[in-house]
Amino acid sequence: MLTIEREIRDAIVAHARRDHPDEACGVVAGLEGSDRPTRLVPMLNAAMSPTFYEFDSGDLFRLYRDMDERGEVPVVIYHSHTATEAYPSRTDVSIAQEPFAHYVLVSTRDGAHESGPVDFRSYRIVDGEVTEEEVIVVERYADDVPDPKRESA
Amino acid sequence: MAIEVRIPTILRTYTGGERAVESSGSSVAELIDSLESAHPGIKDRLVEDGADGPAVRRFVNIYVDDEDIRFTGALATELSESSTVVILPAVAGG
Numbered sequence: 001m002l003t004i005e006r007e008i009r010d011a012i013v014a015h016a017r018r019d020h021p022d023e024a025c026g027v028v029a030g031l032e033g034s035d036r037p038t039r040l041v042p043m044l045n046a047a048m049s050p051t052f053y054e055f056d057s058g059d060l061f062r063l064y065r066d067m068d069e070r071g072e073v074p075v076v077i078y079h080s081h082t083a084t085e086a087y088p089s090r091t092d093v094s095i096a097q098e099p100f101a102h103y104v105l106v107s108t109r110d111g112a113h114e115s116g117p118v119d120f121r122s123y124r125i126v127d128g129e130v131t132e133e134e135v136i137v138v139e140r141y142a143d144d145v146p147d148p149k150r151e152s153a
Numbered sequence: 154m155a156i157e158v159r160i161p162t163i164l165r166t167y168t169g170g171e172r173a174v175e176s177s178g179s180s181v182a183e184l185i186d187s188l189e190s191a192h193p194g195i196k197d198r199l200v201e202d203g204a205d206g207p208a209v210r211r212f213v214n215i216y217v218d219d220e221d222i223r224f225t226g227a228l229a230t231e232l233s234e235s236s237t238v239v240i241l242p243a244v245a246g247g
Contacts, residue, residue, distance in 0.1 A: 053245060057214045058221065060241055060243070061216055061239065089246065090247070095212050097163045
């Protein structure tokens with residue numbers, strides 16, 4: 001199950017719409033062990049493609065260095081599909097290498113990049129196995145953990 | 154000569170859960186062989202046979218002193234005592 005704040009969910013959808021018809025991608029970092037996505041980091045799709053996404057290797061290095069310094073992990077790794085459903089492609093599954101991340105897929109197909117509901121779904125991808133999970137959208141997380149500063153989309 | 158190597162989550166099964174291990178070598182290729190001796194199986198996750206011999210796997214990134222080795226000589230990239238090595242899985246898909 002993925003629990004995510006509405007503001008972050010909406011920012012991911014906005015990013016996907018903005019980059020349509022290319023795929024958008026990014027992470028939501030959170031404190032290690034919290035399973036709570038708090039810091040949205042939209043990434044550049046270095047492939048700039050409607051059918052593929054990839055973080056630039058230099059961007060990837062800096063992202064992980066920043067997360068390490070903050071004690072964070074990539075709680076959510078998201079990307080959009082712009083002509084197909086919000087389900088991991090064979091390529092997604094074969095490349096997925098963060099077994100503890102929630103892989104979020106957003107679909108902007110069929111005009112969803114302009115208006116109307118956007119499919120927003122979440123999966124675990126471990127050893128080539130895809131498991132869909134429930135997404136719970138909340139207004140605010142319970143305040144037992146301080147909310148680190150969030151980067152805007 | 155001990156060089157710190159940062160290990161990504163997905164490869165920590167090979168390092169007993171350690172996030173960083175010490176290894177040695179005067180090049181990345183030698184370092185990976187040393188890693189393999191201490192953590193059998195890890196080399197196959199990092200390197201594949203390419204048309205021109207062993208190459209870093211397409212969706213694995215290895216950085217020496219913050220630079221992706223694809224731009225610094227690939228597996229032949231030289232290491233010194235003060236080098237830091239970071240391994241990161243690519244984040245990519247279709």
